[in-house]
Amino acid sequence: xxxxxxxxxxxxxxxxxxxxxxxxxxxxxxxxxxxxxxxxxxxxxxxxxxxxxxxxxxxxxxxxxxxxxxxxxxxxxxxxxxxxxxxxxxxxxxxxxxxxxxxxxxxxxxxxxxxxxxxxxxxxxxxxxxxxxxxxxxxxxxxxxxxxxxxxxxxxxxxxxxxxxxxxxxxxxxxxxxxxxxxxxxxxxxxxxxxxxxxxxxxxxxxxxxxxxxxxxxxxxxxxxxxxxxxxxxxxxxxxxxxxxxxxxxxxxxxxxxxxxxxxxxxxxxxxxxxxxxxxxxxxxxxxxxxxxxxxxxxxxxxxxxxxxxxxxxxxxxxxxxxxxxxxxxxxxxxxxxxxxxxxxxxxxxxxxxxxxxxxxxxxxxxxxxxxxxxxxxxxxxxxxxxxxxxxxxxxxxxxxxxxxxxxxxxxxxxx
Amino acid sequence: xxxxxxxxxxxxxxxxxxxxxxxxxxxxxxxxxxxxxxxxxxxxxxxxxxxxxxxxxxxxxxxxxxxxxxxxxxxxxxxxxxxxxxxxxxxxxxxxxxxxxxxxxxxxxxxxxxxxxxxxxxxxxxxxxxxxxxxxxxxxxxxxxxxxxxxxxxxxxxxxxxxxxxxxxxxxxxxxxxxxxxxxxxxxxxxxxxxxxxxxxxxxxxxxxxxxxxxxxxxxxxxxxxxxxxxxxxxxxxxxxxxxxxxxxxxxxxxxxxxxxxxxxxxxxxxxxxxxxxxxxxxxxxxxxxxxxxxxxxxxxxxxxxxxxxxxxxxxxxxxxxxxxxxxxxxxxxxxxxxxxxxxxxxxxxxxxxxxxxxxxxxxxxxxxxxxxxxxxxxxxxxxxxxxxxxxxxxxxxxxxxxxxxxxxxxxxxxxxxxxxxxxxxxxxxxxxxxxxxxxxxxxxxxxxxxxxxxxxxxxxxxxxxxxxxxxxxxxxxxxxxxxxxxxxxxxxxxxxxxxxxxxxxxxxxxxxxxxxxxxxxxxxxxxxxxxxxxxxxxxxxxxxxxxxxxxxxxxxx
Numbered sequence: 015x016x017x018x019x020x021x022x023x024x025x026x027x028x029x030x031x032x033x034x035x036x037x038x039x040x041x042x043x044x045x046x047x048x049x050x051x052x053x054x055x056x057x058x059x060x061x062x063x064x065x066x067x068x069x070x071x072x073x074x075x076x077x078x079x080x081x082x083x084x085x086x087x088x089x090x091x092x093x094x095x096x097x098x099x100x101x102x103x104x105x106x107x108x109x110x111x112x113x114x115x116x117x118x119x120x121x122x123x124x125x126x127x128x129x130x131x132x133x134x135x136x137x138x139x140x141x142x143x144x145x146x147x148x149x150x151x152x153x154x155x156x157x158x159x160x161x162x163x164x165x166x167x168x169x170x171x172x173x174x175x176x177x178x179x180x181x182x183x184x185x186x187x188x189x190x191x192x193x194x195x196x197x198x199x200x201x202x203x204x205x206x207x208x209x210x211x212x213x214x215x216x217x218x219x220x221x222x223x224x225x226x227x228x229x230x231x232x233x234x235x236x237x238x239x240x241x242x243x244x245x246x247x248x249x250x251x252x253x254x255x256x257x258x259x260x261x262x263x264x265x266x267x268x269x270x271x272x273x274x275x276x277x278x279x280x281x282x283x284x285x286x287x288x289x290x291x292x293x294x295x296x297x298x299x300x301x302x303x304x305x306x307x308x309x310x311x312x313x314x315x316x317x318x319x320x321x322x323x324x325x326x327x328x329x330x331x332x333x334x335x336x337x338x339x340x341x342x343x344x345x346x347x348x349x350x351x352x353x354x355x356x357x358x359x360x361x362x363x364x365x366x367x368x369x370x371x372x373x374x375x376x377x378x379x380x381x382x383x384x385x386x387x388x389x390x391x392x393x394x395x396x397x398x399x400x401x402x403x404x405x406x407x408x409x410x411x412x413x414x415x416x417x418x419x420x421x422x423x424x425x426x427x428x429x430x
Numbered sequence: 431x432x433x434x435x436x437x438x439x440x441x442x443x444x445x446x447x448x449x450x451x452x453x454x455x456x457x458x459x460x461x462x463x464x465x466x467x468x469x470x471x472x473x474x475x476x477x478x479x480x481x482x483x484x485x486x487x488x489x490x491x492x493x494x495x496x497x498x499x500x501x502x503x504x505x506x507x508x509x510x511x512x513x514x515x516x517x518x519x520x521x522x523x524x525x526x527x528x529x530x531x532x533x534x535x536x537x538x539x540x541x542x543x544x545x546x547x548x549x550x551x552x553x554x555x556x557x558x559x560x561x562x563x564x565x566x567x568x569x570x571x572x573x574x575x576x577x578x579x580x581x582x583x584x585x586x587x588x589x590x591x592x593x594x595x596x597x598x599x600x601x602x603x604x605x606x607x608x609x610x611x612x613x614x615x616x617x618x619x620x621x622x623x624x625x626x627x628x629x630x631x632x633x634x635x636x637x638x639x640x641x642x643x644x645x646x647x648x649x650x651x652x653x654x655x656x657x658x659x660x661x662x663x664x665x666x667x668x669x670x671x672x673x674x675x676x677x678x679x680x681x682x683x684x685x686x687x688x689x690x691x692x693x694x695x696x697x698x699x700x701x702x703x704x705x706x707x708x709x710x711x712x713x714x715x716x717x718x719x720x721x722x723x724x725x726x727x728x729x730x731x732x733x734x735x736x737x738x739x740x741x742x743x744x745x746x747x748x749x750x751x752x753x754x755x756x757x758x759x760x761x762x763x764x765x766x767x768x769x770x771x772x773x774x775x776x777x778x779x780x781x782x783x784x785x786x787x788x789x790x791x792x793x794x795x796x797x798x799x800x801x802x803x804x805x806x807x808x809x810x811x812x813x814x815x816x817x818x819x820x821x822x823x824x825x826x827x828x829x830x831x832x833x834x835x836x837x838x839x840x841x842x843x844x845x846x847x848x849x850x851x852x853x854x855x856x857x858x859x860x861x862x863x864x865x866x867x868x869x870x871x872x873x874x875x876x877x878x879x880x881x882x883x884x885x886x887x888x889x890x891x892x893x894x895x896x897x898x899x900x901x902x903x904x905x906x907x908x909x910x911x912x913x914x915x916x917x918x919x920x921x922x923x924x925x926x927x928x929x930x931x932x933x934x935x936x937x938x939x940x941x942x943x944x945x946x947x948x949x950x951x952x953x954x955x956x957x958x959x960x961x962x963x964x965x966x967x968x969x970x971x972x973x974x975x976x977x978x979x980x981x982x983x984x985x986x987x988x
Contacts, residue, residue, distance in 0.1 A: 063891065136711065136730075137721050139893045182883035184904040196904035198881070203909060209916050209977075216967050216978045217912055223959035228903045229851065229983045236905040261554060289890050294657045294708040345704020346660040351711065383727065 054328050055275055056404050057284045057318075058160065058187065059268075060146070061311070061335035063291035064138060067355030068341060068387060069304055070111070071125050071369070075104035078376035082342040086299045086349075096300050101125070105369050109300055110308040113316035114358070121366035122319065122326065124427045128354040128374050129391040130337055134383075136351035138292070141336035145393060146186035148414050157190025159394075159413055160283050163401055164192035166409045173280030174239040180267035180286040187285055193235045198263075200248055200270050204240045248277035257321045260313040264288040268318045275325060282405065291335065295346035319360060327362035330404040330428065332397065338387050341376055353386035357396060359427045363404065370425040391425050392417070399424035469493055470954045471847045474988035475804050476500055476836060477597030479860030482933070482950055501833055503599035503636070510593040514869070518582045518589075519574060521624070525650065528621040529748035531573035538568035580620050584876035584886040591859040592869050599635070602832065604855070605803050606631045607887075608894035610646045610717060612655040614887040619655050622750060623887055626651035639796060639826035640787035643717060647783055650742045650750040652709070656892065659741040661706035661734060662758035703758065710734035712892045718786040720795035729767055735760040736771060736778040793821035797831060799897070804835050806846045807898040813840045848954060848987040851899035854882035856988060857911055861918055861980050862926065864951045865933060871925025878923070882910045908986075915980035920973045934972035941968045944975055951979045960984060 073079050074090035088108055091100035098106025099115050105127070107115060117123035133150035135141050144150040148159025157165075164177055177194035179185050188194040197203045205214050221233025251273045259265035267286040274281050290307050297304045315333075319326055338355030354374075360366075374380050374388035382388040394414040401407035402421070410419050421430075469488050473480040476497065488496045499506055515521045520528060534542075542564050549557050591600050607627060614620040630649045634642035646652045653659040710733035714725045739759035742750050754776040764771045764778065766785060771778050786792055797817035801809035813835065820827075820834040835841055852860060858879050862869060869875065879886060883902070889895055896902075917923050919930055931938070935946035944964050948956055956964065960982045967978065979985065 134727075135721070136727065137715050138891055139715075140721050179904075182881070182904070182906055182910075183901060189900060195906075197906040198883075203906065205909065206913050206916060208920065208922070209913075210974065212967060212970060213916065213974050213978055216963050216970075217981055219963045219966075220960050220978075220982055221908075223957070225957070225959070225983075228899060229908070229986055232903050232905055232908050233983070236908050239905060240909075292891075294706055295660050344706050345662055345664055346657060346706050348657070348706070350707040 053280060053282060054405050055281050055284060055330075056400055057268075057271055057286075057329065057331040059315075059331065059333045060142070060185070060187070060285070060287040061291050061333060062138075062142060062287050062289040063335075064141070064337050064339060064351060065291040065307075065335040065355055066293065066297065066304060066339040066349055067127065067335075068338065069297070069299070070108050070308060071101070071127055071356045072098040072106045072108060073104065073127075073373070073376065074098050074106045076376045078341070078378075082376070084343070085347045086297050086302075086343050088299050102369060104373075108305065108308050110305040111312035114312045117316060117319055117360065118367055122360060122362065122364055124359045124364045124366045125369045126357045126359065126371045126391055126396055126425050126427060127369050128371050128387055128389055129357045129393055129396055129425075130335075130354040130389050131393055132389060134353075136337065136353075138336055138351075143186060145334060145336055148187075148394060148397070149416060152416070155415075158185070158187035159397065160187040160285065161190030161192050161194065162413045163283065163405070163407055164194070165190065166412045167405075167407060169282075171280075172282075174235060174242045175274060175279040175281050177283045178271075178274060178281055178285070180270055180284070185285055185287065188283075193231070195235060195239045197239075197270075199266070200243070200273060203243060242279065246277050246279050248273045248279060251276040253317070253321045254323060257317050259317045259321075260310045262310060264310060265314040265317070268314045269321070272318055272321045275322060275329065293339075293348045294344065294350060295348040297343075297348045315358070315360060326360075330359065330361035330363065330400055332360075332400050333358045334393060334397075340385050341381060341387060342385065353382040354389035355387070357393070359396075359400070361404070361428075363429050365427055365429060370427050392419075392423070395419050395423045396425055396427065399426070399428055403428035403430060467844070467847060467954060468842060472497065472836075472842070474848075474860075474954075475841070475850075476601060478591050478600070478856060479863050479988065480953060481863045482866045485953055497836060500596070500598035501636075501829060501836075503596035506596050508595045510595070511590055514589050514593060515586055517871075518586055520579050520582045521586045522628070523624065525622050525625045526749050528579055528624065529618065529750070532576055532579050533572075533618065533621060533748070534565070534576065535568055535571055538564060576620055579624075580614050580887065581873060581876070583614065583620070583623055584880075585872045586624075587886050588855075588859065588872040588875050588879070589869060591855070592862050592867070592872070592875075598832075598836075599632075601803075602828075603627070603631055603635050605800070606635050606642065608889075608897075609799065610642075610652065611889055611892055611894035612651045612887075613890045615890070616655055618745065618750070619651055620887075622649070622651035622654065636829045636832075637827075639792070639821070639828055640784060642828070643713075643787050644780070644783050646717070647709075647713070647737075647740065647779065648752040650745070650752065653740065653742050653752070656709035656712055657706045658709035658737055660703070661709070661738050661740075662703035662755075663735070663738050663760035664704035665760075666703055666738075666758045705731070705734050705738065705760075707731060707734045710737060713782075714786065716892055716894075718792040718795065719789055720791060720798075723789070723791035723795060725767060732764040732766045732771075733782055735762070735764050736766065736782045739776070740779055787826055790818075790822065793818040793826070796826075797821055797835075800831060800835055802897055804832075805841050806849050810840050810846075813838055848984070850988050851902055851986055852988050853895065853897070853902055854879045854884040854907070854911075855886065857882070857986065858914060860988065861915060861985070864985075865918065865928050865930070865976065865980070867918070868927040869925065870927065874924040875926065878910070878914050882907050882914075911986065912981040915985070916974070916977035919976035919980060930972040930976045933976060938972070941965070943972050944968050944970075947972065947976050947979050951976060952982065952984050954984065956982060956984050 069088055072088045080087050089097040091098050091106050095109045099109055099112060100106050101118060114123055131141060131145050131150045133144050146158050147155040149155040160177065174195060177188055179188055179196045181196055182198040184194060184196040218237045221230050223230060253269060259269045271284045288311060293303050296302065322329060334357055335355050337351060337353055339349035339352040344350050372390040374390050380388060394417045398410045398414060398419045401413060402410060466485055469485050470480060472493060473484055542561055545560050545564065546557055549560060594600050612619050612623055612626060614623050626649050630645045634645050707730050711730045714723060715721045719725055739755045741753055741755050743753035744750050756775060759775055761773045763773050766782055769785060771781050798809050798814050801814050801817060805813060817831050817834050821831050824830045858875055876886060884895055918928065921928055933947055933950050934943035937943035937946060948964060
């Protein structure tokens with residue numbers, strides 16, 4: 015199978031030098047050189063649990079927003095940190111996202127409102143699955159949208175880190191034929207030194223066998239990635255001076271994505287996720303549970319941006335969540351499962367300082383099924399634009415099968 | 431020794447076993463020989479893998495008899511577990527005792543919150559330090575910490591899985607715990623989860639599904655986790671200011687039930703309550719019908735209305751229990767799945783539970799999940815049909831549904847052997863069992879399971895953990911497994927004793943040791959390529975060799 019790479023190890027090079035290696039092995043053996051050039055990177059952040067887009071990017075110009083959320087609404091901007099931070103005279107940022115405001119002002123940060131999956135499901139599981147597979151309503155899709163992008167753009171220069179997820183298990187978005195690495199931390203990615211070289215070789219052999227199943231394939235990818243990490247040693251790249259990521263697994267993952275990018279290990283797609291958005295009760299307004307999650311969420315994004323500095327010119331970060339939450343607060347000062355939500359797009363090529371997408375309104379006739387924010391941007395058009403303009407992807411039809419997308423439907427968040 | 435029979439012969443034998451076992455009352459003939467492979471398969475699926483000697487023991491007693499016994503776990507003596515659990519201070523304590531002894535006192539929480547607010551602009555580190563100081567100040571009033579409670583929940587689970595003789599019971603309770611998932615980190619759930627497992631799941635794990643469903647619906651753990659304790663008719667009279675009196679006459683002796691603001695809520699002044707859909711949705715999507723079970727958003731809202739007033743009383747006084755609060759109940763008629771449910775107070779919720787538990791979609795959904803757990807990621811349709819039919823015929827008798835699955839030719843036959851990839855829990859526990867490890871302190875084992883992406887009692891979303899291979903096979907997960915295998919065999923897991931020399935049959939190294947280790951640790955046999963690797967490394971010490979074998983692709987499967 016040509017999509018499986020071989021080990022970057024001496025035996026591979028030996029085969030090459032004997033002239034018996036197939037072409038793809040030659041490619042792989044020399045791939046390390048390709049890694050040393052800078053490349054474009056897309057970072058996807060999934061907010062699992064359905065983030066309340068309306069309290070994240072607050073439509074303070076809507077009377078209905080305040081009428082329907084008597085106890086959890088974020089007040090309209092009034093200059094302090096106990097109210098929304100004005101963006102454009104209609105929308106305001108939740109005050110806990112204050113670290114993102116400078117990025118908005120310097121136009122590195124764009125927002126797409128009323129974005130999401132057109133499928134009507136309000137099941138966390140199904141909605142996440144549909145978004146990650148990239149095929150809303152179709153459960154039989156086996157691979158994820160990120161993986162299909164890798165499949166449709168085979169790269170002879172690819173390193174083991176072309177696609178990497180900073181999670182303990184591989185997300186659905188990256189599932190599929192193309193290799194992808196999942197790691198919970200760079201430092202712990204490898205065999206313990208106590209294992210010894212002989213045992214390490216033993217494992218490598220066991221999983222390097224010709225068996226084509228998911229275990230063996232994953233094993234091969236793991237050892238290949240370990241070899242590669244040894245050479246590049248991303249742990250040398252510590253955060254830029256003065257940059258502090260929020261503590262916790264989410265801040266840690268973004269910090270490490272930045273390390274990998276700075277180490278030029280060839281990351282084209284990175285993924286991480288952050289949970290805790292399912293606030294059915296006591297969601298809070300300016301302060302409270304959502305505010306706490308947003309503080310960490312925005313703090314890490316801002317730290318990532320500062321950490322990468324100039325490198326952000328080649329990076330696009332896009333955030334997504336499975337659906338939004340009811341416009342009306344429920345009986346427990348929380349919100350139930352809704353429909354459209356909000357995405358952030360961050361990067362050098364972003365048309366920032368703008369809320370993109372058509373605002374559907376919160377009037378009684380304007381709500382989806384009479385209760386939720388209606389959807390005006392299909393998440394596939396947002397991701398399609400990010401792939402197309404951020405990574406130069408051509409075949410969006412293969413990435414999002416069954417979706418009639420194309421530049422005409424892009425929300426316009428990136429410079430063409 | 432492995433018997434060499436034709437495939438047809440094997441399936442016929444399996445079919446015969448199935449037929450015999452389908453009739454529990456039948457007098458069993460003398461045990462007959464089975465292939466080792468069948469015995470190993472059964473131990474891999476109905477138990478957390480074989481321990482040294484288990485295959486021989488099961489063969490000696492007869493595979494049918496072993497399965498029949500496991501289906502009646504209360505009759506199996508289980509002497510190894512009690513003394514081990516006794517070392518865990520909090521295992522077996524009631525929610526009341528845990529809340530009293532291990533919850534951070536309210537005064538401490540208040541002081542911490544106040545202090546943190548004062549320190550608003552201070553660094554995270556100094557805030558943490560301030561918190562630590564205050565916790566020390568209040569520590570003398572506490573028997574232990576909330577963290578200890580969670581750790582010991584995890585430890586108890588690992589201990590039972592490794593050492594209990596009632597293996598199928600442990601496997602099935604784990605199935606239900608995952609099916610009716612609760613998240614220990616949400617509010618007081620960590621103090622409720624032990625009782626939830628002990629008094630809600632275990633007593634009903636083998637009973638009628640409807641009873642199990644009702645018991646979970648009425649459990650403080652589930653009521654809190656999925657927010658139903660807060661759900662009320664939006665037109666219900668707002669509660670009075672401050673510390674309110676009893677709600678109606680029904681609440682006997684308890685303190686006000688819904689006074690305690692959930693985490694992060696602003697202090698309560700007489701506030702309006704209302705409907706919360708969380709539980710209503712998940713009981714249909716995850717607990718009964720399945721996401722494609724044919725319900726609508728309207729059904730979700732109607733079910734939520736039926737369950738208004740199902741709440742918890744006594745949380746503030748550390749005596750949480752189920753309570754139906756009539757004043758919060760929506761007294762209109764409802765229509766659920768096309769059926770009218772007349773206004774009837776607490777009865778409405780019971781009717782919904784009956785409706786859902788006896789719905790054909792539920793029979794299919796539960797059967798599919800059980801077949802996936804025991805047989806294959808892609809459940810064979812015929813077996814799902816059979817299990818659902820048993821579910822319907824027996825009014826949801828879980829024991830009979832499980833019996834139908836685990837005595838079926840599909841399960842016992844060769845087709846699905848080694849077809850499942852172990853979850854982190856299954857991998858870690860089966861490695862400890864295979865190597866004959868003695869677990870004195872399971873904390874390190876629990877931590878390793880967590881590091882592989884499966885922290886026990888800590889799955890936040892209500893979906894529970896996935897039970898399919900693709901969810902658990904990843905580069906990082908695999909490396910964590912290899913490292914664990916090496917650490918376990920090398921004696922580097924704290925609290926776990928292991929004797930690899932004994933496992934190697936006394937041989938110090940060399941081909942004999944390698945062969946003995948492979949046969950003991952992976953009795954189902956190694957693939958040719960793994961075998962070749964092992965044969966090429968015979969100069970490794972037994973510990974390293976054992977690590978290599980436990981890390982092999984074959985040991986990742988069951």
